[in-house]
Amino acid sequence: MDQRASTSRLRVNSFKGPQNLPLYVAMREGYFAARGLVIDLTFTAGSAAQLAGLARGEYDLIQTAPDNVINYATQPAAFGIDPVTAPAIAMVLGGSVGPLSVYARPGVADISDLRGTTLGVDNPSSGFALVLRDLLQRQGLLLDRDYTFAVAGATHARCDALLAGSIAATVLYAPFELRAADHGCAQLASSSATYSAYASGSTAGVRQWMNAHSALVTQYIAAILEALRWLHDPAHAEAVQLLMRSEPSLGVAPDLVARTYASYVAPAAGHGMDVALDENSLRQVIALRRTYGPADIRLGQPEEYCDARWYQAARASMPPGV
Numbered sequence: 260m261d262q263r264a265s266t267s268r269l270r271v272n273s274f275k276g277p278q279n280l281p282l283y284v285a286m287r288e289g290y291f292a293a294r295g296l297v298i299d300l301t302f303t304a305g306s307a308a309q310l311a312g313l314a315r316g317e318y319d320l321i322q323t324a325p326d327n328v329i330n331y332a333t334q335p336a337a338f339g340i341d342p343v344t345a346p347a348i349a350m351v352l353g354g355s356v357g358p359l360s361v362y363a364r365p366g367v368a369d370i371s372d373l374r375g376t377t378l379g380v381d382n383p384s385s386g387f388a389l390v391l392r393d394l395l396q397r398q399g400l401l402l403d404r405d406y407t408f409a410v411a412g413a414t415h416a417r418c419d420a421l422l423a424g425s426i427a428a429t430v431l432y433a434p435f436e437l438r439a440a441d442h443g444c445a446q447l448a449s450s451s452a453t454y455s456a457y458a459s460g461s462t463a464g465v466r467q468w469m470n471a472h473s474a475l476v477t478q479y480i481a482a483i484l485e486a487l488r489w490l491h492d493p494a495h496a497e498a499v500q501l502l503m504r505s506e507p508s509l510g511v512a513p514d515l516v517a518r519t520y521a522s523y524v525a526p527a528a529g530h531g532m533d534v535a536l537d538e539n540s541l542r543q544v545i546a547l548r549r550t551y552g553p554a555d556i557r558l559g560q561p562e563e564y565c566d567a568r569w570y571q572a573a574r575a576s577m578p579p580g581v
Contacts, residue, residue, distance in 0.1 A: 265295040267475055272301050272309055273322035274413045275508045277434060277523055278354060278460055278530070280499070282322075283506055284486035294478040302508060304412055306385050311338045313465060314346055319472075320479065325350060325458045326386020326544045329564050333548075333556045337384065347466040349566040352480055353536045354460020357528045358451035359390050360436050363428040364421055365443035370398040373447075376427035379411030379420050387430045389547045390457065394448040415510045432459065434511045434519035441515075451528060456540035460530075466566065473569065480573035487532045491524050536565045 273279050282300060285291045291298055301318070303309040306327045313321050314335065328350050331338055335345035367373065373395065380388040392402050400406060411420045411429065418435040420426045422442050431439055440446065450457045462480075469476050490499045500520050503511045511519045523529050541561035549558050 266297055267295055268297045268299055269475060269479060270299045270301070270317070270319045271322070272303055272312060272318040272320075274309075275302050275415050276413075276432075276510050277503070277519055278322060279509060280490055280502070280523065280530075281483045281486040283502055283509070284490050284499070285482040287502070288486065288489055290482035290485045290489075291479075294482055296475070296478055296482065304416070305410075306382050307338055310348070311340060313348060313463070314338065314340045316465075316468075319468065320351075320462055320464045320476075322354070322460065322462050324386045325461045325541055325564070326389065326548060328461065328463045329545060329548060329558070330384065330386070330552070332564055333558060334553070346468075348463055349466050349469070350461040350463045350536055350564055351469065351476060351566055351569050352462035352483065353458065353531075353534045353540075354462070355432070355530045357432060357459065357522070357525075357530070358449045359387060359430050359432055359457065359459055360446050360450070361391060361394055361428055361448040362421060362431050362436055362439040362444045363447050364424055364426070365445075367427055367447075368445050370395060370400060370447050373400060373427055374405045377407050377409045379417045379426035379429040380408050381413055381417070382410065383408045384552070386544060386547070387459075389551045390450055391428075391430045392551055393547055394450070394453060397453065398448070433522040434515045437515045437518055437522075438512060454543045456537065457543045458537060458540035461536070469566070469569065473572075476569040477572040477576065480569055481576055484532075484534070484573060484577060487530070487534065491532050496520065535570060536561070536567060538562075541565070 309321055309323055310327055310331045312318055328348055331348055335342050411417045411426055414435050417429040418431055418439055421429050421439055489495055500516045503509055503516045504513055538561045545558050
């Protein structure tokens with residue numbers, strides 16, 4: 260069969276960062292090609308533009324925080340999408356449950372020092388912003404009373420803003436938290452020390468599109484799962500770190516590669532190999548939105564925002580032991 264005749268292109272949108280490692284591994288090791296897939300990977304500057312782009316059909320799949328999907332499902336107008344015609348979006352794959360940490364610029368050593376300052380967020384109503392609000396509120400600081408929010412972009416941009424001193428603190432994850440720490444920034448709080456679990460990564464798509472392209476979604480997930488097993492294999496540690504050094508969009512500075520790799524493959528707090536949607540970590544996401552979101556918005560159960568059919572089909576299609 261002519262391989263070109265069976266090739267399908269998938270438009271995937273993500274934030275820059277090491278969460279894209281499985282995508283690059285699947286590209287370079289041929290897991291996508293073996294399934295007749297070509298991936299057009301683009302990056303977003305913020306969650307609002309990303310969810311709106313998915314709803315408008317600009318992307319086929321996105322890698323995003325689960326809270327963004329839940330927020331869109333409950334109030335699509337917040338993303339500039341007409342609630343009457345808004346397509347339903349569902350998560351099909353999980354991601355990292357590793358820590359989200361509050362880092363402050365040099366000179367700020369305690370949460371109380373954040374009074375009267377401006378903190379950076381991707382979007383004031385995004386999930387990571389809600390984590391930031393909650394971690395600070397637990398220490399007695401309230402938004403708009405003790406501090407304010409400023410839109411500072413995706414995580415890599417917020418890290419840059421933190422190091423430049425234009426914001427006092429923000430939420431970071433590896434490798435950006437490693438970079439911040441190496442530049443004298445202090446960790447003030449962490450989600451892993453506060454919640455039993457918090458879902459910070461997922462893959463999502465428009466339900467109607469995925470139903471019409473079930474085979475493509477299944478093959479995409481299967482390729483990602485194979486890539487995750489490859490990069491978690493200690494025999495490939497050197498190759499994974501070489502990839503980190505060679506791909507700028509992963510956002511890993513050369514001196515942080517070894518520590519970022521160790522963080523990524525850490526058994527308890529890393530990215531994980533199975534990346535199934537986790538009910539407990541999604542419940543924590545919903546709980547924060549219920550606490551800090553609009554009081555008149557109905558929030559459902561985790562299963563209302565997920566569809567595991569393609570994940571289950573992908574697992575069933577894989578060779579034994581993979």
